[in-house]
Amino acid sequence: MANALTRSETTDLDAVRRYAVSVIAQSGGEDLQMKAVTLALLGGIMWRSKPGSTEMTQDGDSANAILSTTLGGRHLTFSYDQQTESIVMRDGRVDGPILHSFCNRTLIGDFERTFSALWG
Template identity: 85%
Template sequence: MPQFAPVRSETTDLDAVRRYAVSVIAQSEGEALQMKTVTLALLGGIMWRGAPGSTEMIQDEMGTNAILSTTLGGRHLTFSYDQNTESIEMREGTMDGPVLHRFCNRTLVGDFERTFSALWG
């Protein structure tokens, strides 16, 4: 029976999500609201409903902020952590697009459901 080695690629959806989670959680350490719980919930939804092969993590021009780019419900969205608001901003299109929602540790489960249901509806 052939042995299969795990695929290690910087271009898989899972790898992009994992790198983004590590970056956001590290950035938020030491702040009043650590982002572990909301980051994991948000990324779980992206992995569940994101278009396969559409998710990638990139760095901003300064190389200090991770940006997750993905397609959900046929819409291109970007997610990035904003230290000023201690939240992850979901934007339409690029990082210059309008903020559709902010997720923080005060975000209720129902807010996640309503936000993502609107995208998947």
């Protein structure tokens, strides 16, 4: 099962911006709560990620955007799951163990606790 991944940016900020556009489009674009969750999550990534470690790729099989970065020395991937309408954070690769899911029911404090735990 070979997936063709294509890198589509040159900087951390460009990767995060392109990922935000992709996730908001996938989530229907009109769901204000999911937009807020996406922006809060990506803010945490920009706050805590290792500079130069963030990139966005497209999964060639599903055209799903995948954001990968290093937080607190751990390589993490983020992808939008349309079935659960959430952004899934995984350890390592896109098929790695799920560490956390972020959706329209995620509380603001969950973001801070999640990223503080990764950093600390």
